[in-house]
Amino acid sequence: MQFRYFALLGLVGLLIIPKIGQARPVSYPGGITAMFMNNGDVNSAHVHYSPTAKYSLGYKYEHWRDRDFNMHALQLNNLIKRWNKKETQANFYIKSGVGVAHSLDDSVTDKNDFAAYTGLALDWESRRFFTSYENRYTDAGDIDDFFMQSARVGVAPYIGDYGDLHTWLMLEVEHSPKSDDKFTITPLVRMFKGVHLVEGGVSNRGDVMFNYVVRY
Amino acid sequence: MKKFILTFLALTLLSPVTAFAQNAGNTIYVDVNGLVCDFCARAVEKVFNEEESVEDVKVDLNTKVITISFVADKELSEEKIRELITDSGYDVVAVRSAEDG
Numbered sequence: 001m002q003f004r005y006f007a008l009l010g011l012v013g014l015l016i017i018p019k020i021g022q023a024r025p026v027s028y029p030g031g032i033t034a035m036f037m038n039n040g041d042v043n044s045a046h047v048h049y050s051p052t053a054k055y056s057l058g059y060k061y062e063h064w065r066d067r068d069f070n071m072h073a074l075q076l077n078n079l080i081k082r083w084n085k086k087e088t089q090a091n092f093y094i095k096s097g098v099g100v101a102h103s104l105d106d107s108v109t110d111k112n113d114f115a116a117y118t119g120l121a122l123d124w125e126s127r128r129f130f131t132s133y134e135n136r137y138t139d140a141g142d143i144d145d146f147f148m149q150s151a152r153v154g155v156a157p158y159i160g161d162y163g164d165l166h167t168w169l170m171l172e173v174e175h176s177p178k179s180d181d182k183f184t185i186t187p188l189v190r191m192f193k194g195v196h197l198v199e200g201g202v203s204n205r206g207d208v209m210f211n212y213v214v215r216y
Numbered sequence: 217m218k219k220f221i222l223t224f225l226a227l228t229l230l231s232p233v234t235a236f237a238q239n240a241g242n243t244i245y246v247d248v249n250g251l252v253c254d255f256c257a258r259a260v261e262k263v264f265n266e267e268e269s270v271e272d273v274k275v276d277l278n279t280k281v282i283t284i285s286f287v288a289d290k291e292l293s294e295e296k297i298r299e300l301i302t303d304s305g306y307d308v309v310a311v312r313s314a315e316d317g
Contacts, residue, residue: 084250088252125253
């Protein structure tokens with residue numbers, strides 16, 4: 001278990017250090033984004049600051065209901081590569097975090113443990129179609145460790161102009177190998193206007209998904 | 217009297233044209249790749265609106281053109297415009313003035 005801690009810490013360190021080394025004077029004042037995600041497994045809040053369009057750094061709180069633990073983490077999102085084309089854009093990110101997990105399970109004696117996670121995220125979109133994939137491995141010491149991945153496809157029923165209300169119909173498939181229900185399928189609607197984005201859906205397990213993102 | 221009225225009319229009619237011409241000369245059009253998402257394109261507005269010389273920014277997702285209007289007697293260099301758009305996360309294809317069409 002200790003080896004995994006150091007391996008994860010090393011990985012996170014490798015991801016962070018080059019960015020610090022590459023840090024340059026900030027010409028882009030950056031944006032602050034607040035994300036609130038809720039589904040059948042987890043409630044989370046993530047606030048991050050983007051000094052450049054290449055990375056963001058922020059605080060993330062997660063409450064894993066069935067897994068019986070909370071986590072407070074410092075999260076770094078790195079844009080590894082962006083492909084800008086005339087009609088499409090694709091992105092490759094690595095998201096990593098380190099922090100503290102707190103068990104809510106009465107049978108656990110050591111309530112707090114070091115926690116870290118890392119994973120990659122890929123997306124591709126045009127104004128009509130959207131697809132994405134992301135995964136994450138989380139190690140919360142003696143409290144829990146798990147891998148999960150998810151993919152989405154989406155289509156915009158109409159093409160809105162800049163400033164309009166934009167609507168996407170999406171389907172998300174989540175795979176959690178260690179869960180009782182290994183696959184969760186959630187049809188959802190994404191809507192955004194200006195700096196506000198909301199998503200809502202109900203999974204095949206009957207769980208409600210509700211996400212809200214605001215960008216300043 | 218007739219001469220005065222004609223002069224007044226000519227000035228009245230020509231004034232907006234002159235103003236438009238000045239404004240058009242103070243506007244830059246940038247063709248951009250990757251401009252597909254309204255939510256993400258807010259970054260463009262954000263970075264340009266923080267520049268004192270910028271009066272207005274318009275994003276057109278259909279044509280993939282960013283239109284930047286400058287306050288009178290002020291502008292940004294092409295290099296700075298390219299830098300701000302790159303920092304917003306997009307790739308510049310071309311920077312055009314009104315004269316370029």
